[in-house]
Amino acid sequence: MKKRVAVLAGDGIGKEVTNAATAVLDTIGRRFHHEFEWVHGLLGGDALDQAGHPIPEETIRKCEESDAILLGAIGGPKWDHYPKELRPEKGLLQLRKHFELSVNLRPVQAYKTLLSSSPLKEEVAEGVDLVFVRELTGGLYFGEPSYHTDEEAVDTLIYKREEIERVVRFAFELAKQRNKKVSSVDKANVLESSRLWRKIVEEIAADYPDVEYEHMLVDSTSMKLITSPASFDVIVTENMFGDILSDEASVICGSLGMLPSASLRADGFGLYEPVHGSAPDIAGQNKANPLGAILSGAMMLRTAFGMNQEANAIEEAVKKVLEAGFSTGEFKTHGGKVLTTTEMTEKVINEIESEL
Amino acid sequence: MKKRVAVLAGDGIGKEVTNAATAVLDTIGRRFHHEFEWVHGLLGGDALDQAGHPIPEETIRKCEESDAILLGAIGGPKWDHYPKELRPEKGLLQLRKHFELSVNLRPVQAYKTLLSSSPLKEEVAEGVDLVFVRELTGGLYFGEPSYHTDEEAVDTLIYKREEIERVVRFAFELAKQRNKKVSSVDKANVLESSRLWRKIVEEIAADYPDVEYEHMLVDSTSMKLITSPASFDVIVTENMFGDILSDEASVICGSLGMLPSASLRADGFGLYEPVHGSAPDIAGQNKANPLGAILSGAMMLRTAFGMNQEANAIEEAVKKVLEAGFSTGEFKTHGGKVLTTTEMTEKVINEIESEL
Ligand SMILES: CC(C)[C@H](C(=O)O)[C@@H](O)C(=O)O
Ligand SMILES: CC(C)[C@H](C(=O)O)[C@@H](O)C(=O)O
Numbered sequence: 001m002k003k004r005v006a007v008l009a010g011d012g013i014g015k016e017v018t019n020a021a022t023a024v025l026d027t028i029g030r031r032f033h034h035e036f037e038w039v040h041g042l043l044g045g046d047a048l049d050q051a052g053h054p055i056p057e058e059t060i061r062k063c064e065e066s067d068a069i070l071l072g073a074i075g076g077p078k079w080d081h082y083p084k085e086l087r088p089e090k091g092l093l094q095l096r097k098h099f100e101l102s103v104n105l106r107p108v109q110a111y112k113t114l115l116s117s118s119p120l121k122e123e124v125a126e127g128v129d130l131v132f133v134r135e136l137t138g139g140l141y142f143g144e145p146s147y148h149t150d151e152e153a154v155d156t157l158i159y160k161r162e163e164i165e166r167v168v169r170f171a172f173e174l175a176k177q178r179n180k181k182v183s184s185v186d187k188a189n190v191l192e193s194s195r196l197w198r199k200i201v202e203e204i205a206a207d208y209p210d211v212e213y214e215h216m217l218v219d220s221t222s223m224k225l226i227t228s229p230a231s232f233d234v235i236v237t238e239n240m241f242g243d244i245l246s247d248e249a250s251v252i253c254g255s256l257g258m259l260p261s262a263s264l265r266a267d268g269f270g271l272y273e274p275v276h277g278s279a280p281d282i283a284g285q286n287k288a289n290p291l292g293a294i295l296s297g298a299m300m301l302r303t304a305f306g307m308n309q310e311a312n313a314i315e316e317a318v319k320k321v322l323e324a325g326f327s328t329g330e331f332k333t334h335g336g337k338v339l340t341t342t343e344m345t346e347k348v349i350n351e352i353e354s355e356l
Numbered sequence: 357m358k359k360r361v362a363v364l365a366g367d368g369i370g371k372e373v374t375n376a377a378t379a380v381l382d383t384i385g386r387r388f389h390h391e392f393e394w395v396h397g398l399l400g401g402d403a404l405d406q407a408g409h410p411i412p413e414e415t416i417r418k419c420e421e422s423d424a425i426l427l428g429a430i431g432g433p434k435w436d437h438y439p440k441e442l443r444p445e446k447g448l449l450q451l452r453k454h455f456e457l458s459v460n461l462r463p464v465q466a467y468k469t470l471l472s473s474s475p476l477k478e479e480v481a482e483g484v485d486l487v488f489v490r491e492l493t494g495g496l497y498f499g500e501p502s503y504h505t506d507e508e509a510v511d512t513l514i515y516k517r518e519e520i521e522r523v524v525r526f527a528f529e530l531a532k533q534r535n536k537k538v539s540s541v542d543k544a545n546v547l548e549s550s551r552l553w554r555k556i557v558e559e560i561a562a563d564y565p566d567v568e569y570e571h572m573l574v575d576s577t578s579m580k581l582i583t584s585p586a587s588f589d590v591i592v593t594e595n596m597f598g599d600i601l602s603d604e605a606s607v608i609c610g611s612l613g614m615l616p617s618a619s620l621r622a623d624g625f626g627l628y629e630p631v632h633g634s635a636p637d638i639a640g641q642n643k644a645n646p647l648g649a650i651l652s653g654a655m656m657l658r659t660a661f662g663m664n665q666e667a668n669a670i671e672e673a674v675k676k677v678l679e680a681g682f683s684t685g686e687f688k689t690h691g692g693k694v695l696t697t698t699e700m701t702e703k704v705i706n707e708i709e710s711e712l
Contacts, residue, residue, distance in 0.1 A: 093546070119476055119477060120582075121477055124475045143510075147548050148548040148551055148552040151516065152515065153514070153515050153548050153553070154548065155513040155549050156511075156512055156513070157511040157512070157513065158508070159508070160508050187596070190445070190496070191502075192510065193510065193511050195440075195509070196505075196508075218599070219599050219600055219603040220603070222603050222604035223604060223607045225604075241600075243574070244575055244578045244600055245578070248604060250579065
């Protein structure tokens with residue numbers, strides 16, 4: 001197959017980790033006879049510096065002409081003083097809204113070799129294999145009115161039925177292919193939006209008699225994610241709760257640097273990015289963990305292009321490199337062998353080559 | 357001193373734990389020559405069953421005529437089918453609003469003997485000594501419009517300057533008496549209300565040059581509470597973020613059953629309650645951990661009545677009982693000696709008697 005991918009490296013370590021991902025994907029391309037065309041575009045603070053806007057028209061166009069988007073990371077203190085409309089984050093939010101990337105997927109898996117780096121006791125983190133399905137283009141993030149004066153501030157949490165239906169149905173479909181359990185998170189004892197959410201979950205659940213489901217309150221969920229994270233399979237929730245809880249869950253596995261994510265439109269078009277930020281403190285030092293970006297590349301192969309074997313090859317290679325005791329130093333594996341970003345990338349590539 | 361306290365036992369284990377607290381406080385009264393008058397009132401599901409409303413007029417009146425409120429716990433599946441306006445939680449929310457209990461204090465402390473029961477590694481949880489200052493009568497909890505139809509739902513996050521000022525100033529005052537650090541939590545890269553919040557924090561911080569402060573995003577905070585909880589001192593945030601994050605932090609110390617809380621009005625009048633819920637599954641079995649309620653009693657003595665020595669006596673006694681290896685069984689101490697609710701209460705009382 002021939003696929004065109006828009007690569008938006010963004011800020012900080014974004015360039016290093018997307019370079020790592022495309023290098024790994026090129027190896028896959030050679031081995032499986034696919035051709036990936038990388039179309040580079042500006043986003044975030046970098047775009048602000050070079051083109052005066054966090055998401056220039058040209059970037060949007062490049063994404064529109066591509067089969068998927070691969071993103072690095074955006075933001076940094078350098079651009080904090082810009083007015084809201086020009087902040088790097090705004091570029092990301094506009095990208096999500098423009099492409100209607102309404103379903104955000106964030107898997108969290110406990111890798112055995114990383115358990116010693118988890119803040120949780122090993123027996124608590126062991127066996128974690130969950131995925132967040134977060135609504136990404138509604139709720140408090142985009143609701144109007146949203147303003148502040150010197151005396152008062154207002155934000156609006158608004159959801160339309162179809163926005164809720166879309167993400168909830170996605171969660172049930174996903175659970176069907178996994179461990180058949182959906183935990184729907186809301187605050188139905190306080191919020192009206194949660195009451196509509198709960199009602200729609202009940203309706204959709206009726207279509208999936210083989211999938212077990214539960215309603216959980218957001219405050220209890222924030223506890224249970226820490227006390228028994230291995231009890232979850234698919235967790236579905238609205239935008240702001242998803243932001244907070246998925247970040248909370250991301251520390252379970254021992255390194256944020258490991259985690260991939262996907263943000264999808266209803267027709268399957270999507271954006272793939274590591275969960276970690278732009279880490280300006282280590283940018284340009286060849287120290288960043290490229291595995292989050294590399295695993296995001298694997299998610300793209302599977303989800304966007306239906307390349308299951310190819311995605312598996314990457315994921316297996318990453319597992320083997322970790323099991324061999326390698327890391328980029330932000331977590332300690334039993335072996336304790338610390339690699340640079342480029343060395344880690346080569347290790348993964350060599351592993352793929354030798355597997356096949 | 358003579359003090360009148362409204363005791364709202366509420367539902368489930370609420371009666372058992374408030375009985376424990378008042379028994380301990382009576383001991384303090386005898387020893388320090390205070391007189392506590394307990395005025396019992398109905399709240400929550402119990403009030404719904406007995407008086408047809410989750411917070412009857414009479415309960416409000418009793419609270420108004422008292423110097424403080426001591427609460428057990430409310431809610432349970434038994435009342436889940438009631439319409440929103442009659443649910444037990446509504447009783448609690450109305451109580452907060454009626455008495456303008458706008459500042460919620462939730463301290464979290466790591467007790468050495470409980471570290472083995474924490475889901476966190478002992479070295480991560482060790483030394484935790486933080487307190488949440490949560491805004492309790494504003495934001496999404498009370499903002500209008502708030503409604504849902506079958507097609508759409510809206511909630512409103514609204515804050516007035518003085519609501520933010522009040523709670524932020526409280527946090528800085530508290531930090532001054534503690535470790536002189538305030539972490540203010542918001543989502544300023546997305547929410548307008550957070551931008552006003554941040555601005556007000558800066559203004560108030562200027563009055564406290566000896567208190568260090570930082571702005572943190574709610575998503576990063578949910579991670580840092582798990583990866584380095586001991587780095588926090590005072591955490592101040594708005595209502596919904598506070599609900600989620602303070603519950604998250606409550607699991608650090610190994611047992612939810614240990615944690616007290618206070619909800620205060622500007623003039624110091626307040627409601628004191630354990631953080632745990634009504635636990636209907638163990639209600640009436642003499643199994644509940646009474647320490648959260650007992651420590652809430654200690655907070656009441658210190659905060660409402662200025663009885664510092666008396667509060668210290670309770671807290672010291674609880675520490676000694678824990679160090680001696682006793683628990684009510686929901687967490688394992690090194691000694692592993694499991695007591696009933698009433699036995700645990702007696703242990704604390706004996707410890708106070710022998711201390712003095
Ligand atoms: C950068 C920010 C606007 C964004 C969000 O809150 O959605 C980020 O935290 C995320 O989760 O992708
Ligand atoms: C019972 C519920 C309405 C309440 C809240 O959300 O404030 C509870 O979770 C709390 O934190 O006291």
